[in-house]
Each structure stands twice: as C-alpha cells, then as structure tokens.
Amino acid sequence: MLLSAEMNPPDQLNQALLAEHRPVLFRYALLQMQDNELADDAVQETLLAAWQSSTHFDGKSGLRTWLIGILKHKIADHWRRSAREVVTNEFDQLDSDEDEADIDAFFMSNGHWNGGPSTWNDPEAALKQQEFWAIYETCHSNLPPKMAKVFMLRELVGLEAEEVCQETGISDANYWVTMHRARLRLRECLEIRWFNPSKTKKEHRHA
Amino acid sequence: MRSCRDITALVSRGLDKKLDLSERLAIGLHMMMCSGCRNFQSQSQFIRKAGQRYTEQLQKRLDGKS
16 A cells, blocks of 8 residues: 555646646647647646656645746747747736826716716627627737736636736735726726727727 | 725626625625616626637637638
8 A cells, every 4th residue: 555655646746637727828828829839839848847847846836826837938948949039928017107096087086987887789799709809909908018917817817816916926905906907997998999989089098 | 885986896806706795785785776887797797708718719810820
C-alpha cells in the first residue's frame, strides 16, 4: 500500500485535474494571441510543462494561478521567437483619474439615473450577428485599459473574482467598483451603438 | 431608499457573489418601481452571456480567416 502510493505522481496534479483548466487557459491564450493554433500550442506546452514540473507547484497560489503563470511565459516565448514586434495586451498602467471619476456621469448627484438604460429589443438575436461582435469589440476596447483587463479576465476568460484580483493586483473593494463601472460603460456603449442608436446625439459619453 | 447608483452596484456584485437577504430585498423593492435598474440588471446578464460567447465566436472567425 505504502509503496504504491509513493510511486504515483503527486495527487494534486494528475492529468485529469490539469485538463480541467484547459478551457480557461485556451481562452486566455486566444485573447492574447488572436490565433487558434498558436493558442492551442501554448496551452499544450503549458500543460506539459506543468506536468513535468509538478513538484514545483507549492499549492499556495492555487493551481489555476500557477498554470496561468506558466502560460504567460509560453506566450512571451512565442513573441520572442517570432521576432516581430507585437502589441501585447499588457495593460499594467493605471487608469487615469478621469476614468475613475466617470461614474458620476451616469448618475445625478442624488444617485438616480441621468438618462438611464432603455429597454433593448431582442438582445439574443444580436449574438447571432457578425456586426454585433464588431461593436462589442469596439465597446470593450473603449474601456480604460485596466478596467478592460479586469473585465476580460472575469467575463471572457472566466476566472473567479479572487483570481482576477491576484492577476491584476487590485484589492477586493477595487474589483467591485471596477466591474460596476465596466458594466455601466459597456451597457451604455452597446445601447448607443447597437440597440438604440437614436440616443447617440443626446448621450455619447463613452461610446 | 437606496439610489440607483447603489442598487446597480449591488446588482453588479450579485453577479459574482451571493448577496445577503437584506441586499436582495432592497434590490427587489427597488426593481418594482425603477425600469432603469431593471434594464441594467437584465442587460448586465446579457453582457455576461455575450462575454462567454465572445471567445467561441472569435475562434470561429479566426478559423474562417486562415
């Protein structure tokens, strides 16, 4: 009994467990690399490296955080090898004060809507249209860089809130504020550019 | 009564975390009389769904290109 247990690789890092994180890692890589095959390769290499160096996993940071750390290296390696200058989506700068203060524009001083959300007609249908996704991208890239990253890690990659805080180095409190603002801004942008374009003239704060 | 600014902050938080009973009650009460916040709530859920679909359709789009 004892012997066979010792001969197994560390329990916490069996392949099935690693593979569970593949979808999240793939989304992360795809968003950075914008190429299906390259993203797939990077994830493959990451899982292999993780498997080979599983003894280095100290369990402190959480498996997924550790894997993303490896993945980041693999992506950086790729850019170095490909020797072309790439605008990586590293958004480590802080957002400006203007970006921070903008929530005030959505509400009046008493906290009530300043021209609030209108009703959207059949949003589900939008998901099937190519043009909608172009608008979605525009609205996402209109967010201040740090906010865009926080939102992307949570909603597009699918990390948990605590993992997003770890990845971006923001506090818990800051996370909630950032996500609230991101949703307000994205909502408004989608409304103006897609769902209710007649609003454009009146309100075009962030679109 | 809580303002729309506070209610939307709660709704946003509620997408990531279970709110306590008093918070959920405050949202429920507010929603009965505020269409702006009702729209914010359903649209935030829609935006979440769009985010989940985004990489899927990006993958398809990239496939089409190559």
